[in-house]
Amino acid sequence: xxxxxxxxxxxxxxxxxxxxxxxxxxxxxxxxxxxxxxxxxxxxxxxxxxxxxxxxxxxxxxxxxxxxxxxxxxxxxxxxxxxxxxxxxxxxxxxxxxxxxxxxxxxxxxxxxxxxxxxxxxxxxxxxxxxxxxxxxxxxxxxxxxxxxxxxxxxxxxxxxxxxxxxxxxxxxxxxxxxxxxxxxxxxxxxxxxxxxxxxxxxxxxxxxxxxxxxxxxxxxxxxxxxxxxxxxxxxxxxxxxxxxxxxxxxxxxxxxxxxxxxxxxxxxxxxxxxxxxxxxxxxxxxxxxxxxxxxxxxxxxxxxxxxxxxxxxxxxxxxxxxxxxxxxxxxxxxxxxxxxxxxxxxxxx
Numbered sequence: 637x638x639x640x641x642x643x644x645x646x647x648x649x650x651x652x653x654x655x656x657x658x659x660x661x662x663x664x665x666x667x668x669x670x671x672x673x674x675x676x677x678x679x680x681x682x683x684x685x686x687x688x689x690x691x692x693x694x695x696x697x698x699x700x701x702x703x704x705x706x707x708x709x710x711x712x713x714x715x716x717x718x719x720x721x722x723x724x725x726x727x728x729x730x731x732x733x734x735x736x737x738x739x740x741x742x743x744x745x746x747x748x749x750x751x752x753x754x755x756x757x758x759x760x761x762x763x764x765x766x767x768x769x770x771x772x773x774x775x776x777x778x779x780x781x782x783x784x785x786x787x788x789x790x791x792x793x794x795x796x797x798x799x800x801x802x803x804x805x806x807x808x809x810x811x812x813x814x815x816x817x818x819x820x821x822x823x824x825x826x827x828x829x830x831x832x833x834x835x836x837x838x839x840x841x842x843x844x845x846x847x848x849x850x851x852x853x854x855x856x857x858x859x860x861x862x863x864x865x866x867x868x869x870x871x872x873x874x875x876x877x878x879x880x881x882x883x884x885x886x887x888x889x890x891x892x893x894x895x896x897x898x899x900x901x902x903x904x905x906x907x908x909x910x911x912x913x914x915x916x917x918x919x920x921x922x923x924x925x926x927x928x929x930x931x932x933x934x935x936x937x938x939x940x941x942x943x944x945x946x947x948x949x950x951x952x953x954x955x956x957x958x959x960x961x962x963x964x965x966x967x968x969x970x971x972x973x974x975x976x977x978x979x980x981x982x983x984x985x986x
Contacts, residue, residue, distance in 0.1 A: 649674045657979040669948055669964075670971035672926045676899040677803065681976045684899075684968045687734045687804040688797035689958050690889060691718065691725060692790065694742030694881035695768035696813035697777065698859075703816045703852045705843050708768070711812045712743050718810070719747075719760050725808055725957040732965045735802065737761065738810075741789050742881030744768045763789045764881075772817060772878045773859045783872060786881045790888025798896045804968065805893040806901045806928075807886045807910070808958025815841035815933060816856060818909035820878035822935045822942075823860045825871060825912050829938040834860055839905070839933035839954075871916035879913065886910035891917065894924035901968070903961040904931035904954065908939040915943060926968070928961035929953055 649671050654660055661667060673682035693715045699708045717723050718738045721730055729736040737759040740747060744767050747760065765785040769777040778786075790807075797805050811817075823834045830837055835853040844852060863869065863877045875884055887910040893900045894914070902911050902925050915921040927945035930936060932954045940947065948964045 644674050644678045644680070648680065652680050652975065655980045655982065656974065657981055657984065663974065665948055666967060666971050666974060668946070669926070669967050670975050673899060673968060673971055674975070676897075676924045676926065678897065682899070682972050683803045684965065684972045685733070686800060686802045687806065687965065688800070688802040689725065689729045689734045689736045689806045689808060689962060690793045690797065691738045691808035691810055691958055692741050692882035692885040692889070693738060693810040694740075694764075695744045696811055696817055696880055697769045697771040698773055698816050698855070699813035700771055701773055701855050702848070703855050704813050704841055705848065706812050708744055708812050711810060712745055712747055714810055715740065715743065715747055715760070723957060724955055724959045725962060728959055728962040732962060734806070734962065734965065735797070735800070737793070739789060739793060739885065740764050741786050741885045742766055742768055766881065769817075769880060772820060773855055773862070776877045777817065777879055778876050778881065780872070780876055782881065783876050783879070783884050786884035787888035790885035790890075791892040793885075794889045794892035794896070798893070798898060802898065804899045804901055804965070805889070806903070806958050806961045807889045807907055808903055808956065808961070809882045809886060809906050809910075810957055811880055811882050812842070814880050814883065814906050815839060816852060817878055817880040817883060818906040819856050819935045820859050820863075821874065821883065821909040821913060822905075822939045823856065824863060824874045824878065825916055826938045826942040829941040837935040837938055839935060841933070871913060875913050883910045883913065887914040887917065890914040890925070891921050894918070894921040898924065900925045901961045901964060902927050902945070903958045904929065904956055905933035905936040905939065906956055907958070907961070908936055908943070912939050912942050926964075928964035931960065
């Protein structure tokens with residue numbers, strides 16, 4: 637899918653901004669966000685409501701290599717709390733009036749949607765075909781059929797949000813070990829942006845110490861070398877080798893939302909690795925994307941450069957779960973309000 641829909645004329649957008657009752661450029665990144673909203677929605681009066689957050693969850697076989705400070709069981713434990721809407725992403729989404737759901741696309745164990753908490757349980761969907769990935773250091777993380785299933789889950793959830801008229805779609809993820817998978821994906825799909833020293837893009841994830849970080853760097857470098865030794869691979873094949881089921885689902889989610897002309901608000905390093913994968917498989921997907929924030933994970937910069945995206949926020953966040961993207965929603969709200977409701981210089985009485 638290549639998005640061939642004509643873009644809103646840049647001159648028209650800048651003319652509208654210049655007409656507003658303010659000095660040119662005085663609202664800084666709010667004006668940048670306004671420009672991107674106009675470009676993604678192809679209107680000078682963009683909307684940011686309704687909005688939807690879908691968090692995809694899955695486990696990773698590479699955790700057995702000691703690349704994370706937490707065991708795989710934490711993924712399921714966090715998803716159980718997500719059912720109550722009380723993780724950071726759930727609280728953020730509820731505070732900012734965004735629809736919120738969690739999709740199991742590959743947890744090691746199925747989790748039933750049940751909560752005795754006073755907070756209404758969020759929607760948890762069991763859409764898993766495979767329970768976790770294989771160890772990407774030693775072998776392909778998933779088969780092509782697993783990739784296709786996860787991708788289609790993402791497409792289906794995007795279509796559900798589109799059917800509810802969501803104007804801004806946000807994807808999140810939960811999966812212990814997924815910064816390793818995301819970094820491998822970025823290392824293989826963003827070679828020009830990274831250069832020769834792959835180890836430098838490996839971050840601490842959920843809190844590795846120096847010794848653990850050094851080990852994780854070696855795992856990532858070795859996994860990338862394993863895949864490169866297979867010869868030239870396309871983006872889908874690379875996704876099968878080192879991706880995560882939740883990352884592939886996110887990529888399908890982004891691609892379908894972009895195809896429908898919706899604004900796609902991107903989160904941190906893992907979500908952005910999915911964005912790179914989506915754009916590699918369906919060139920032009922990135923035209924619908926806005927980067928919500930800049931993660932502290934070093935691989936994020938390479939992925940943003942590949943997509944040619946400038947993040948709205950830099951709050952030193954690295955949680956994932958769509959939290960950084962949701963945090964950028966108020967800026968988009970302000971940008972839309974500015975474009976739709978602000979007085980123009982022509983209305984001034986001098």
